[in-house]
Amino acid sequence: MDLNLRKAILSNISTNDQSQLEATIVDAIQNGEEKMLPGLGVLFELIWQQADQTMKQDMVESLESGVKQATAGS
Structure with a gap:
């Protein structure tokens, strides 16, 4: 099956x-x-492909911040 x-x-x-x-x-x-x-993941891929370099940097910074908040106190 090819899905x-x-x-x-x-x-x-x-x-x-x-x-x-x-x-x-x-x-x-x-x-x-x-x-x-x-x-x-597919939606994020679409966003990433449409983003310019500044937007990508902003997303990576937001992601880093979110990861740190989500894992704080773990």
Whole structure:
């Protein structure tokens, strides 16, 4: 069975508007379900590909800060 998860995820969101995309992200994060992680990864990949170098640096800095906060006190 040849399953291309990335293509399936893109197909599922291909007609979504900004509001629907935001709802998808918020829902995935609030639910915290492991099965949503691949979808978030595909969405992040799309964002990364569209970002210029300054935006990428901002994302990496935000990610570093978030990782530090999430792991503080662990």
